[in-house]
Amino acid sequence: MESEHRSGAASARRGTPAHPRRADAERNIAAILAAATSCFARNPNASMTEIAAAAGVGRVTLYGHFSSREALLSELMERALSEVATVLETTGLDEGPADETLRTFIRSSWQLLDRNLRMLHAARRALPAEAVHDHHVGILSAMDRLITRGRQEGVFRDDLPAHWLVSTVYALVQAAGDQVEAGRFTSEEALDALDATLASALRRA
Amino acid sequence: MESEHRSGAASARRGTPAHPRRADAERNIAAILAAATSCFARNPNASMTEIAAAAGVGRVTLYGHFSSREALLSELMERALSEVATVLETTGLDEGPADETLRTFIRSSWQLLDRNLRMLHAARRALPAEAVHDHHVGILSAMDRLITRGRQEGVFRDDLPAHWLVSTVYALVQAAGDQVEAGRFTSEEALDALDATLASALRRA
Numbered sequence: 001m002e003s004e005h006r007s008g009a010a011s012a013r014r015g016t017p018a019h020p021r022r023a024d025a026e027r028n029i030a031a032i033l034a035a036a037t038s039c040f041a042r043n044p045n046a047s048m049t050e051i052a053a054a055a056g057v058g059r060v061t062l063y064g065h066f067s068s069r070e071a072l073l074s075e076l077m078e079r080a081l082s083e084v085a086t087v088l089e090t091t092g093l094d095e096g097p098a099d100e101t102l103r104t105f106i107r108s109s110w111q112l113l114d115r116n117l118r119m120l121h122a123a124r125r126a127l128p129a130e131a132v133h134d135h136h137v138g139i140l141s142a143m144d145r146l147i148t149r150g151r152q153e154g155v156f157r158d159d160l161p162a163h164w165l166v167s168t169v170y171a172l173v174q175a176a177g178d179q180v181e182a183g184r185f186t187s188e189e190a191l192d193a194l195d196a197t198l199a200s201a202l203r204r205a
Numbered sequence: 206m207e208s209e210h211r212s213g214a215a216s217a218r219r220g221t222p223a224h225p226r227r228a229d230a231e232r233n234i235a236a237i238l239a240a241a242t243s244c245f246a247r248n249p250n251a252s253m254t255e256i257a258a259a260a261g262v263g264r265v266t267l268y269g270h271f272s273s274r275e276a277l278l279s280e281l282m283e284r285a286l287s288e289v290a291t292v293l294e295t296t297g298l299d300e301g302p303a304d305e306t307l308r309t310f311i312r313s314s315w316q317l318l319d320r321n322l323r324m325l326h327a328a329r330r331a332l333p334a335e336a337v338h339d340h341h342v343g344i345l346s347a348m349d350r351l352i353t354r355g356r357q358e359g360v361f362r363d364d365l366p367a368h369w370l371v372s373t374v375y376a377l378v379q380a381a382g383d384q385v386e387a388g389r390f391t392s393e394e395a396l397d398a399l400d401a402t403l404a405s406a407l408r409r410a
Contacts, residue, residue: 167380175376201406
């Protein structure tokens with residue numbers, strides 16, 4: 001017991017973690033996620049072999065942490081969308097006119113999406129439709145709340161169900177991203193077009 | 206020579222085609238496409254094994270005609286979209302007010318899309334993005350022509366590029382299909398919502 005304590009204290013003094021294996025694993029996971037993010041940003045078809053090489057780890061280590069390309073894309077999608085969810089929370093969904101709040105939210109989350117367009121595209125293709133939906137549940141339900149408030153306040157249309165207006169936002173955000181990926185819009189042009197189109201599609205007549 | 210002729214004439218009299226192998230192949234292809242259409246209509250994840258069984262052919266025959274699940278989905282997508290292209294041509298794209306023509310086109314092609322929602326969903330996931338785009342080129346360029354005419358006539362907005370308005374139509378048609386697939390809309394509700402949303406999204410302010 002005593003020697004164990006002492007060795008623990010010694011390693012703490014040297015700044016070495018008490019669980020070097022776990023620290024290694026965390027470093028590898030961080031390297032894999034960073035490498036995967038940049039591989040998918042260049043090429044949505046990036047393979048596990050390419051990602052392992054870019055992360056500087058072996059395939060066995062890569063598969064030890066992420067059992068498949070799908071598992072890795074799922075983790076990346078989860079991280080990217082939870083950043084968007086954080087933006088949603090800090091946007092103050094329940095404050096200000098709902099249409100202005102939606103615009104602010106779209107503008108501030110666009111930067112995050114823009115950075116991850118190809119990865120999100122790859123994830124939408126690789127993961128089952130239900131898994132993709134599950135990753136979006138937080139964002140979609142916050143959007144539903146904002147749109148419902150806007151309908152009550154008379155700024156958003158109420159001739160169509162709220163779930164459809166949420167789908168409209170989601171579909172047009174994706175379409176704007178696709179136009180950037182295809183090189184037909186710069187990121188700013190896409191955001192302006194999205195903004196103008198959503199304004200007229202959602203506005204009460 | 207004579208005996209060949211005679212045998213040809215005899216088979217013609219019996220109603221047997223001169224190239225029985227080709228006729229067999231055509232029957233098999235027709236059976237495979239019909240079976241694949243109904244398998245994918247039930248389940249977008251349908252496998253080649255299921256499709257071979259439903260078509261009453263062996264896997265070797267199936268793979269002899271379609272080298273992969275992707276090749277089969279590509280053929281089905283091509284056929285479904287060429288039906289839509291035919292509707293586009295018979296809609297008379299250059300006649301009538303452009304916004305009314307677009308509504309007519311959306312309404313008449315919706316029935317075709319509605320029947321093939323799950324297959325198209327499976328094809329969009331299985332095929333490379335460029336292949337999916339190539340299958341849609343005819344429809345998208347006809348839509349571009351109609352939207353460009355509507356802008357010249359002053360019914361569609363011209364503050365945003367035509368290619369974006371085409372993407373908006375395409376994205377919202379897909380979103381409407383997804384709502385039907387998810388059971389949140391009946392086919393008619395989806396079409397009505399699509400119609401109302403496109404009207405306000407495309408209209409000149």
